[in-house]
Amino acid sequence: MTRRILGSWLVILVGALYFFVPLLGTFEFSLRYRRGVYSFEAYRIVLGDPRFHATFLYSTVLALATIVVGILLVVPTAYWIQLRLPRLRPVVEFITLLPLVIPAIVIVFGYLRIYNSSSILPLTGSARATDVLLMFSYVTLAMPYMYRAVDAGLRAIDVRTLTEAAQSLGASWATILLRVILPNVQVAVLSGAFLTFAIVIGEFTMASLLDRPAFGPYLQLIGANRAYEPSALAVITFAITWSCMALIQVLGRRTPGVTAGAH
Amino acid sequence: MGLLEISGLQKKFALSTAVEHFELDVQRGEFVSFLGPSGCGKTTTLRMIAGFETPSAGAIRIDGVDITRRPPNRRNVGMVFQAYALFPNMTVADNVGFGLKVARKPSAEIAPRVQEMLELIKLPALGNRYPYQLSGGQQQRVALARALAIQPKVLLLDEPLSALDAKIRVSLRNEIRAIQRKLGITTIYVTHDQEEALSLSDRIVVMRDGRVEQIGTPFEIYNFPRTGFVASFVGTLSILRGQVVDPGRGAIRIDGQEIRASQGLEGAQVGEVRSVALRPEIVSLHEPAADGNRMQGTVEDVNFLGSIVRIRVRFGDNAVSLDTFNNPGAAPPQLGQPVTVNFPREAVLVLEGPATV
Numbered sequence: 001m002t003r004r005i006l007g008s009w010l011v012i013l014v015g016a017l018y019f020f021v022p023l024l025g026t027f028e029f030s031l032r033y034r035r036g037v038y039s040f041e042a043y044r045i046v047l048g049d050p051r052f053h054a055t056f057l058y059s060t061v062l063a064l065a066t067i068v069v070g071i072l073l074v075v076p077t078a079y080w081i082q083l084r085l086p087r088l089r090p091v092v093e094f095i096t097l098l099p100l101v102i103p104a105i106v107i108v109f110g111y112l113r114i115y116n117s118s119s120i121l122p123l124t125g126s127a128r129a130t131d132v133l134l135m136f137s138y139v140t141l142a143m144p145y146m147y148r149a150v151d152a153g154l155r156a157i158d159v160r161t162l163t164e165a166a167q168s169l170g171a172s173w174a175t176i177l178l179r180v181i182l183p184n185v186q187v188a189v190l191s192g193a194f195l196t197f198a199i200v201i202g203e204f205t206m207a208s209l210l211d212r213p214a215f216g217p218y219l220q221l222i223g224a225n226r227a228y229e230p231s232a233l234a235v236i237t238f239a240i241t242w243s244c245m246a247l248i249q250v251l252g253r254r255t256p257g258v259t260a261g262a263h
Numbered sequence: 264m265g266l267l268e269i270s271g272l273q274k275k276f277a278l279s280t281a282v283e284h285f286e287l288d289v290q291r292g293e294f295v296s297f298l299g300p301s302g303c304g305k306t307t308t309l310r311m312i313a314g315f316e317t318p319s320a321g322a323i324r325i326d327g328v329d330i331t332r333r334p335p336n337r338r339n340v341g342m343v344f345q346a347y348a349l350f351p352n353m354t355v356a357d358n359v360g361f362g363l364k365v366a367r368k369p370s371a372e373i374a375p376r377v378q379e380m381l382e383l384i385k386l387p388a389l390g391n392r393y394p395y396q397l398s399g400g401q402q403q404r405v406a407l408a409r410a411l412a413i414q415p416k417v418l419l420l421d422e423p424l425s426a427l428d429a430k431i432r433v434s435l436r437n438e439i440r441a442i443q444r445k446l447g448i449t450t451i452y453v454t455h456d457q458e459e460a461l462s463l464s465d466r467i468v469v470m471r472d473g474r475v476e477q478i479g480t481p482f483e484i485y486n487f488p489r490t491g492f493v494a495s496f497v498g499t500l501s502i503l504r505g506q507v508v509d510p511g512r513g514a515i516r517i518d519g520q521e522i523r524a525s526q527g528l529e530g531a532q533v534g535e536v537r538s539v540a541l542r543p544e545i546v547s548l549h550e551p552a553a554d555g556n557r558m559q560g561t562v563e564d565v566n567f568l569g570s571i572v573r574i575r576v577r578f579g580d581n582a583v584s585l586d587t588f589n590n591p592g593a594a595p596p597q598l599g600q601p602v603t604v605n606f607p608r609e610a611v612l613v614l615e616g617p618a619t620v
Contacts, residue, residue: 157351158346158348161344161346161348162348162350164313164315164335164342164344164348165342165344165348165349165350165406165409166350166361166365167314167315167334167335167336168313168335168336168338168340168341168342168410168419169336169341169361169362169365169409169410169413170336170337170339170362170365170366170413171336171361171362171365172336172365175365179361180350180352183352184350184351184352186352
């Protein structure tokens with residue numbers, strides 16, 4: 001028994017070392033901007049860079065738009081499949097997995113062929129339209145995570161009975177979705193939203209090939225041209241992602257009654 | 264004309280027929296139970312009334328208005344589910360007031376109505392709690408209050424007590440009946456528990472394989488079951504098979520012993536095999552009335568159930584169960600002991616079809 005516990009701790013220790021040592025190395029390196037002393041100079045430079053602000057803001061806005069569109073697309077779909085079309089679940093799961101199977105570069109080249117300036121829907125013809133295209137491509141990219149999170153949330157509640165209870169009380173479909181279903185999968189939707197945010201904020205391939213000023217290409221640009229700042233940016237990106245994960249945990253614990261609803 | 268009229272109702276699924284030839288008129292303020300085993304079509308019928316299933320044929324009318332194709336949210340029918348179905352994200356008060364908010368009632372009207380409902384279910388102080396902070400019994404009472412708050416024309420209850428433990432089940436069923444009587448609301452109650460149906464209902468609809476077997480008051484269903492299925496499903500019963508001796512006199516020979524049924528055996532032929540049934544509480548080991556039936560057999564089994572001792576006496580191919588009150592001064596008979604059982608002619612239930620047990 002003791003040997004088994006020791007073995008478990010050993011595995012955790014090895015895993016932690018594998019994960020944290022490179023991160024600590026990156027962090028330590030990012031502090032060496034000034035010769036001979038540790039300082040946060042690299043962070044000061046990065047955080048003071050107007051391109052950092054512009055690209056981070058761009059990616060944040062795009063991430064928020066992606067989350068809204070993703071929720072509007074995925075929640076009603078997953079709800080309807082759970083309620084009325086459970087037989088379609090394997091098909092929909094397969095479709096939502098496709099973005100994981102097909103590389104982003106293949107998807108984006110597909111977009112460029114279909115939506116180029118000579119097509120009937122020339123989304124790459126202007127910067128604003130390309131932003132919209134990029135946002136939809138992020139919706140596709142984040143779909144496996146958003147769908148799974150929402151689907152898991154819906155499975156944890158008795159969707160059919162809650163729907164029927166609301167219907168018998170006079171509620172319309174919109175009321176049921178907004179006031180009964182959505183609040184009860186709030187944690188799942190937020191999990192999907194934060195995962196989407198974490199994906200979009202660091203995405204490089206699509207933003208770069210569609211030539212949009214996102215945070216991912218900025219990370220690459222700094223990485224190619226500077227020494228200490230890329231390490232600082234890597235640590236900042238980690239901090240953002242971890243903050244998202246921490247928020248998922250906090251919100252998951254604080255939402256009253258939601259997890260107790262399943263019978 | 265009843266408040267709720269169901270005519271020629273039928274529900275077919277791809278491979279089976281769940282309900283067919285369902286006819287029922289429910290009067291205003293009446294409490295009707297659908298009783299039957301799993302898969303008999305009782306819940307499907309209820310769901311068709313609620314609008315959650317679309318009938319394959321037939322019509323449902325409430326107050327003379329055909330609602331057969333109307334969506335569930337426009338039927339004004341309240342429903343209580345087995346799994347409570349309280350909205351987990353809302354407090355008790357919000358749950359009860361949900362239907363009123365959906366109907367866009369003013370807040371000044373909603374708050375007192377919610378409080379009135381909470382007082383009706385005797386939980387006036389729990390409005391701010393969440394469903395997960397309540398016991399199962401409390402949750403089901405809140406579900407009842409929520410269904411009643413919208414003042415539905417018909418209240419539907421789908422096995423509302425099945426998920427509760429025995430003691431709470433009994434107290435809550437009495438409460439449901441008291442509230443139903445107080446409000447005078449027309450109620451349909453689905454259950455597979457015969458005791459629930461017998462104790463709650465004005466009328467019981469016994470169902471089997473998607474069809475109505477018998478509709479009647481609890482007294483009629485229990486004392487005068489028309490089919491072997493109803494007889495065996497409602498209450499404990501011994502079914503005996505024998506040959507008709509004299510249809511006019513209601514005489515039938517069971518394992519070589521002749522007994523008589525007061526209702527006669529009209530339509531039966533001499534020598535035909537028919538089934539009769541006996542309730543255990545009506546059969547005794549005491550001396551019969553002068554014109555009563557008596558049969559001799561041996562004690563096959565003795566079950567001590569506390570206040571009641573159930574004894575099974577075998578005659579040959581047939582056996583009968585009888586109940587006696589526990590008497591500390593008199594020990595029950597021994598296994599294998601020869602005894603004579605007695606029962607009045609009126610207690611012999613002649614069944615219409617072949618018995619199922």
